[in-house]
Amino acid sequence: MRDLFTEIFESIRRNKLRTVLTGFAVAWGIFMLIVLLGTGNGLMNSFTQGSGSYASNTISVYGGRTSEPYDGLQSGRRIRLQDQDLALTTGPAFTRYVDEITPTVGTSVTVVRGKKKVSGYIEGNYPSRRDVEKINLKYGRFINQKDLDENRKVVVIPQKMAENLLPEGRDIRTILGERIKLGNLMYRVVGITASDLMSSDNLMFAPFTTVKKVYNKGTEIDDFTFSFHGLETEEAHEEFEESYRAAVNLRHRASPTDRGAIWIDNHFTQNLQLNKARRVLNIALWIIGLFTLLGGIVGVSNIMLITVKERTHEFGIRKAIGASPLSITKLIMAESVTITAFFGYIGMIAGLAACELLDKTLGSRTMDVMGEQIAVLINPTVGVNVAIEATLLLIIAGSIAGLVPAMKAARVRPIEALRAE
Amino acid sequence: MIIDLKDVNKTYFGAQPLHVLKGIDLQIEEGEFVSIMGASGSGKSTLLNILGILDNYDTGEYWLAGKLIKDLTERQAADYRNRMIGFVFQSFNLIGFKTAVENVELPLFYQGVPRRKRHTMAMEFLDRLGLKEWAGHYPNEMSGGQKQRVAIARALITNPRIILADEPTGALDSKTSEEVMDLLGKLNRDEKVTIIVVTHESGVANCTNKIVHIKDGIIGEIEENTLHNASVLGAGSIMK
Numbered sequence: 001m002r003d004l005f006t007e008i009f010e011s012i013r014r015n016k017l018r019t020v021l022t023g024f025a026v027a028w029g030i031f032m033l034i035v036l037l038g039t040g041n042g043l044m045n046s047f048t049q050g051s052g053s054y055a056s057n058t059i060s061v062y063g064g065r066t067s068e069p070y071d072g073l074q075s076g077r078r079i080r081l082q083d084q085d086l087a088l089t090t091g092p093a094f095t096r097y098v099d100e101i102t103p104t105v106g107t108s109v110t111v112v113r114g115k116k117k118v119s120g121y122i123e124g125n126y127p128s129r130r131d132v133e134k135i136n137l138k139y140g141r142f143i144n145q146k147d148l149d150e151n152r153k154v155v156v157i158p159q160k161m162a163e164n165l166l167p168e169g170r171d172i173r174t175i176l177g178e179r180i181k182l183g184n185l186m187y188r189v190v191g192i193t194a195s196d197l198m199s200s201d202n203l204m205f206a207p208f209t210t211v212k213k214v215y216n217k218g219t220e221i222d223d224f225t226f227s228f229h230g231l232e233t234e235e236a237h238e239e240f241e242e243s244y245r246a247a248v249n250l251r252h253r254a255s256p257t258d259r260g261a262i263w264i265d266n267h268f269t270q271n272l273q274l275n276k277a278r279r280v281l282n283i284a285l286w287i288i289g290l291f292t293l294l295g296g297i298v299g300v301s302n303i304m305l306i307t308v309k310e311r312t313h314e315f316g317i318r319k320a321i322g323a324s325p326l327s328i329t330k331l332i333m334a335e336s337v338t339i340t341a342f343f344g345y346i347g348m349i350a351g352l353a354a355c356e357l358l359d360k361t362l363g364s365r366t367m368d369v370m371g372e373q374i375a376v377l378i379n380p381t382v383g384v385n386v387a388i389e390a391t392l393l394l395i396i397a398g399s400i401a402g403l404v405p406a407m408k409a410a411r412v413r414p415i416e417a418l419r420a421e
Numbered sequence: 422m423i424i425d426l427k428d429v430n431k432t433y434f435g436a437q438p439l440h441v442l443k444g445i446d447l448q449i450e451e452g453e454f455v456s457i458m459g460a461s462g463s464g465k466s467t468l469l470n471i472l473g474i475l476d477n478y479d480t481g482e483y484w485l486a487g488k489l490i491k492d493l494t495e496r497q498a499a500d501y502r503n504r505m506i507g508f509v510f511q512s513f514n515l516i517g518f519k520t521a522v523e524n525v526e527l528p529l530f531y532q533g534v535p536r537r538k539r540h541t542m543a544m545e546f547l548d549r550l551g552l553k554e555w556a557g558h559y560p561n562e563m564s565g566g567q568k569q570r571v572a573i574a575r576a577l578i579t580n581p582r583i584i585l586a587d588e589p590t591g592a593l594d595s596k597t598s599e600e601v602m603d604l605l606g607k608l609n610r611d612e613k614v615t616i617i618v619v620t621h622e623s624g625v626a627n628c629t630n631k632i633v634h635i636k637d638g639i640i641g642e643i644e645e646n647t648l649h650n651a652s653v654l655g656a657g658s659i660m661k
Contacts, residue, residue, distance in 0.1 A: 003530060010518055010519075314516055314517075317515075318516075318531075319499060319502075320473070320502060320514070321503065321508065321528045321575065322499050322502050322503020322528050322579075323531050324499045324531070327531065414498075415470055415475050415476055
């Protein structure tokens with residue numbers, strides 16, 4: 001092994017410039033591959049976050065507007081969801097699939113604390129909503145069953161709102177337990193949700209029963225989310241959605257196939273599609289990266305061919321004094337793999353560094369898209385698995401690059417040694 | 422008998438088939454110091470290639486140290502060359518980026534001898550040829566005679582059954598040529614190494630104990646030359 005590396009080192013030392021130039025192409029290829037994959041990951045992460053944070057086995061339903069006339073009614077009619085829709089969902093027709101259902105109802109209010117005033121939206125909710133929507137609680141607690149049972153006037157407010165309501169520099173935890181005015185009524189603050197890039201800064205949570213009662217909502221609800229089980233494939237989901245839509249639509253006297261009457265957000269299929277998109281993007285980036293790397297591989301192969309040509313006489317001598325074809329093949333292959341792996345590693349490290357740099361700069365920057373803060377790239381880095389894959393790739397690439405030259409070298413006839421230089 | 426050639430034929434098939442060796446019969450005993458002499462185109466290089474298992478022959482038989490050398494795989498051929506034959510070439514054929522001692526070590530490397538041991542052995546052989554101080558030098562830092570002595574050390578290190586020397590003095594001046602031939606003669610005398618020298622120079626051939634003349638692919642006269650007076654120019658000199 002040591003002898004082999006001594007030989008390789010000697011050979012490379014004699015051709016420093018061209019080895020470095022060729023190595024640069026390989027380093028560049030791997031660098032591009034890593035940066036592309038890292039950026040791709042960052043983009044996908046930002047899509048994933050932007051698409052909401054619902055538990056993956058849930059479906060949300062919202063009211064919409066009819067898009068076709070039906071049953072003597074015109075199109076464009078607004079559909080409002082009602083308690084009866086909840087009953088329908090949990091009823092005998094769909095009980096096979098539906099587990100738990102949590103409706104919400106809400107209204108806009110002005111939030112007042114002392115002299116400070118902000119506008120907000122209060123959403124009546126159930127305790128289980130926290131898991132369904134993956135609400136990130138920073139301090140205090142979320143709505144609990146007791147709040148609902150007793151119609152308590154308690155509220156969970158977002159971190160940003162707490163900061164805005166309190167005097168500058170005050171610890172936001174001090175607002176816990178305080179009473180603030182929502183509209184005409186006093187609510188006690190019991191919890192603070194974390195403000196991250198994707199959360200709304202004015203969305204507050206209160207018990208469902210309280211909001212419904214206080215704001216006189218009757219049977220009306222805004223939307224509801226239910227978890228389900230037993231739907232594994234996209235086809236099963238499509239079938240379920242179709243029959244579900246028909247049932248709800250008909251209850252509202254809308255065409256059973258009207259896709260505008262109610263909105264069905266299936267977080268499971270969204271997730272599937274997102275994962276598919278992630279895979280496709282990943283494959284596309286790998287292909288682009290591999291083609292970039294291919295240039296480097298061809299370069300190494302070319303250099304190795306020149307090396308073999310230059311060393312034909314030497315290989316002839318080696319064979320004359322007893323070198324087997326295999327030992328010559330090994331020599332060239334090892335040199336090719338060494339060059340590829342060495343420069344590839346430099347490229348990989350540079351690529352990983354570039355990803356970290358992206359993370360530090362673009363990763364923390366957001367773009368204002370239609371009033372919403374969207375992060376451009378979230379965690380645009382690659383994992384250890386990619387580094388391992390890239391290492392394997394380099395070894396394979398080096399072997400491929402060295403294969404033809406090595407075979408050529410092994411075929412050198414020992415008679416070459418007898419030819420005068 | 423170390424070498425036994427029986428009716429060896431070799432034809433090069435090109436645009437015009439060239440029958441180079443036309444039935445060579447040659448026997449060489451262990452410990453002989455033989456020269457094969459012929460003009461260019463006589464087939465002596467082809468014969469040397471076949472003797473050195475660097476090339477194949479078409480028909481006939483070649484026995485080397487009791488082994489039939491025929492239809493060998495490349496690996497077998499390499500192994501036989503490594504263990505049984507030491508080569509000395511006209512242009513030395515040392516590897517330029519390796520030092521003298523590394524060049525001498527190389528055949529042992531291909532035998533799988535450990536690094537430390539082959540280094541010790543190589544130093545020993547260089548010492549015997551008076552090149553100990555030059556062990557760390559590269560070929561381009563040495564004179565022609567020194568280079569050829571390094572090459573001889575490399576040929577000897579595997580303790581081969583025969584030494585094949587192809588025009589060993591072809592690139593040397595007359596004084597160094599004499600030194601090299603003296604060295605080969607001494608190795609043959611003192612250590613009973615079988616040496617076969619291929620040359621077109623009668624002076625070089627005269628240094629050997631037996632001269633095999635080859636002409637147009639056929640063995641001609643075989644002269645016993647133990648008195649070293651075959652050369653018309655007299656014994657003890659190599660005319661350049």
